[in-house]
Amino acid sequence: MRFQTPLVPARLIRRYKRFLADMVLEDGTETTAHCPNPGSMMGLNTPGARCWLEPAGPGRKLPWGWRLVELGGGHMAGIDATLPNRVVAEALREGRIAALAGYPEVRAEVRYGTRSRVDFLLSGPQGHAYVEVKNVHLRREGDWAEFPDCVTDRGARHLAELAAVAGAGARAVLLYLVQRTDCARLRLAADLDPAYARAAAAARAAGVEFLAHGTRISPHEVELGAQMPVEAP
Numbered sequence: 001m002r003f004q005t006p007l008v009p010a011r012l013i014r015r016y017k018r019f020l021a022d023m024v025l026e027d028g029t030e031t032t033a034h035c036p037n038p039g040s041m042m043g044l045n046t047p048g049a050r051c052w053l054e055p056a057g058p059g060r061k062l063p064w065g066w067r068l069v070e071l072g073g074g075h076m077a078g079i080d081a082t083l084p085n086r087v088v089a090e091a092l093r094e095g096r097i098a099a100l101a102g103y104p105e106v107r108a109e110v111r112y113g114t115r116s117r118v119d120f121l122l123s124g125p126q127g128h129a130y131v132e133v134k135n136v137h138l139r140r141e142g143d144w145a146e147f148p149d150c151v152t153d154r155g156a157r158h159l160a161e162l163a164a165v166a167g168a169g170a171r172a173v174l175l176y177l178v179q180r181t182d183c184a185r186l187r188l189a190a191d192l193d194p195a196y197a198r199a200a201a202a203a204r205a206a207g208v209e210f211l212a213h214g215t216r217i218s219p220h221e222v223e224l225g226a227q228m229p230v231e232a233p
Helices: 083-093 153-167 194-206
Strands: 008-016 020-025 030-034 050-055 064-070 076-078 105-112 116-124 127-136 144-147 171-178 185-188 209-217 222-227
Touching (some): 008 030, 020 064, 083 105, 144 171, 171 194, 185 194
Parallel strands (some): 030 064, 127 171
Antiparallel strands (some): 008 020, 008 050, 105 116
């Protein structure tokens, strides 16, 4: 998925109130950017970090949207929690997710369960596949990506909904999109949210599939990367 307008480099001053981040542009101008991420952003919101901003479109309250942050060793991370669904949608429609290939119909935001919308409902001769997508950008050691980076009651609810779908005989998939380029495998951060880890174990026992893909990230685009192994919850 290519960014619609060229990104502009900046330095982070501080991130606050979850959705706001003060930045300083390369010419010394200080500004406030929208931070499209409700999570803790552990390890990604260090003051002084080099970031990449996208100019906001007409009608936006803030002039910039924060999209990327640079990591050590030439790696990058995407911080926009809305972007994974767009990356996955593009990849699904182009048949680039091998584990989910063969479904000619791809619908987004379809109601299911008791009070949820599934990110993608895939349909084909083999039936339906319910796919939830989760944004991942936590790394604490080695090449492990971890999810979640804070307590997520909503994430646990989605797992319960998927477990019910799988129990009824349909295919149910949780797809983690790792928005950082320095990870090669994924596991759950059970110490940060034990309830989510328990919900994931119950979902796997009910037949929910767990997939993870990395990303290729540059100031021009974020693309689906290779599939990576997921440690069983």
